[in-house]
Amino acid sequence: MRKSIFLTLFLVLIFFAADSRATERLPSLPPIPADNSMTPLKIELGKMLFFDPRLSSSGVISCATCHNPSFAFTDRVSRALGHKHQVGPRNTPTVLNSAFLKNQFWDGRAATLEEQALGPIQASVEMNEKLDNVVKRLNAIPAYKELFQEVFGRTPAPVTPKNIAKAMAAFERTLLTPNSPFDRYLAGDKKAISKRAKRGWDLFQNKGCIACHNGPIFTNSTFQKIQVPGSTDLGRYLVTKKEEDKYKFRVQTLRNVALTYPYFNNGSVWKLRDAVKIMSREMLGSETGDKDADDIVAFLKTLTGDMPVFTYPILP
Numbered sequence: 278m279r280k281s282i283f284l285t286l287f288l289v290l291i292f293f294a295a296d297s298r299a300t301e302r303l304p305s306l307p308p309i310p311a312d313n314s315m316t317p318l319k320i321e322l323g324k325m326l327f328f329d330p331r332l333s334s335s336g337v338i339s340c341a342t343c344h345n346p347s348f349a350f351t352d353r354v355s356r357a358l359g360h361k362h363q364v365g366p367r368n369t370p371t372v373l374n375s376a377f378l379k380n381q382f383w384d385g386r387a388a389t390l391e392e393q394a395l396g397p398i399q400a401s402v403e404m405n406e407k408l409d410n411v412v413k414r415l416n417a418i419p420a421y422k423e424l425f426q427e428v429f430g431r432t433p434a435p436v437t438p439k440n441i442a443k444a445m446a447a448f449e450r451t452l453l454t455p456n457s458p459f460d461r462y463l464a465g466d467k468k469a470i471s472k473r474a475k476r477g478w479d480l481f482q483n484k485g486c487i488a489c490h491n492g493p494i495f496t497n498s499t500f501q502k503i504q505v506p507g508s509t510d511l512g513r514y515l516v517t518k519k520e521e522d523k524y525k526f527r528v529q530t531l532r533n534v535a536l537t538y539p540y541f542n543n544g545s546v547w548k549l550r551d552a553v554k555i556m557s558r559e560m561l562g563s564e565t566g567d568k569d570a571d572d573i574v575a576f577l578k579t580l581t582g583d584m585p586v587f588t589y590p591i592l593p
């Protein structure tokens with residue numbers, strides 16, 4: 278009897294040990310804030326806003342201009358092109374799986390997706406629009422007004438910057454990429470990734486990449502000092518003004534990294550193999566040769582998951 282209790286305990290322990298490794302699989306749901314439930318209608322509204330260029334002063338730039346679904350929600354240029362063709366200071370990160378980040382932007386200046394969403398509308402190099410104007414414009418479109426009323430209630434007047442941000446954040450929380458070959462590998466399908474990718478996964482752990490790139494989307498959301506080629510950006514320092522934060526940037530997600538080139542905060546590197554070598558040199562102080570770098574690249578390619586499926590919104 279006692280023996281069987283021990284055996285059960287032992288099996289439970291093994292189960293949990295195996296499970297803790299599996300925590301790196303992409304969860305089916307991200308954390309959802311208590312005050313922004315994800316109702317289908319709110320997600321629909323958020324999707325419409327995400328694709329609507331009338332949130333910009335020119336009327337031609339939407340969130341999806343830079344976070345283009347066909348480019349894995351990036352723009353595939355080194356640095357973002359915004360209002361009046363101005364080139365912004367930084368590379369456009371993907372919005373895919375951003376719901377798992379503990380802070381938003383390369384320098385973490387927004388804590389949540391809700392806080393993040395109103396930034397680009399107002400940024401002079403991005404959509405360059407005043408929130409008052411956006412609220413007026415949306416209120417003047419009956420279908421939008423009705424949808425806001427259905428989602429957020431009639432009183433107080435529901436078309437507000439806060440609710441715009443909430444709806445967009447709810448939509449963004451649906452932009453997940455599950456079922457990558459690596460997730461299937463972790464789930465027990467040993468054939469889901471190649472031998473080369475397995476070697477790359479071993480190197481990724483043994484070299485220490487995993488110290489920063491861990492958790493469900495391969496970032497611990499911390500800030501690390503790095504000066505990528507060609508960058509003079511002060512990074513986190515611009516937010517905190519603390520000397521020790523100079524040149525610190527948030528660890529980037531590696532999910533779908535094979536699709537999110539060019540790399541780094543200034544988009545200066547186009548080849549994943551080069552990015553891996555730079556990381557190894559800068560962050561771990563060790564050179565990685567071509568063969569090891571190619572193995573790591575083979576592993577990184579297994580982090581490309583199923584792209585979110587949704588119908589393209591028809592705007593009122």
Ligand code: HEC
Nearest residue numbers: 339340343357358359367368369370381382383394397403
């Ligand atoms: C002109 C191009 C452009 C437009 C338009 C734009 N973005 Fe971005 N987005 C960027 C850039 C560049 C960054 C990184 C800026 C930084 O870190 O300083 C970014 C960062 C983000 C992030 C943070 C991701 C991360 O990894 O930290 C999210 C989320 C996001 N944008 C959502 C949106 C939403 C929602 C809209 C529409 C309201 C929008 N963006 C409009 C270029 C753009």
Ligand code: HEC
Nearest residue numbers: 485486489501526527528529540541542552553556557560
């Ligand atoms: C000390 C923490 C740390 C370690 C260790 C580390 N990284 Fe990074 N990684 C970062 C940070 C921070 C960034 C964002 C840099 C930037 O562009 O500002 C990043 C970015 C990247 C990028 C570019 C992602 C993109 O979309 O721009 C790749 C690829 C990458 N890391 C791979 C690796 C590999 C492979 C290793 C191991 C050889 C590694 N990293 C080790 C912190 C780390």
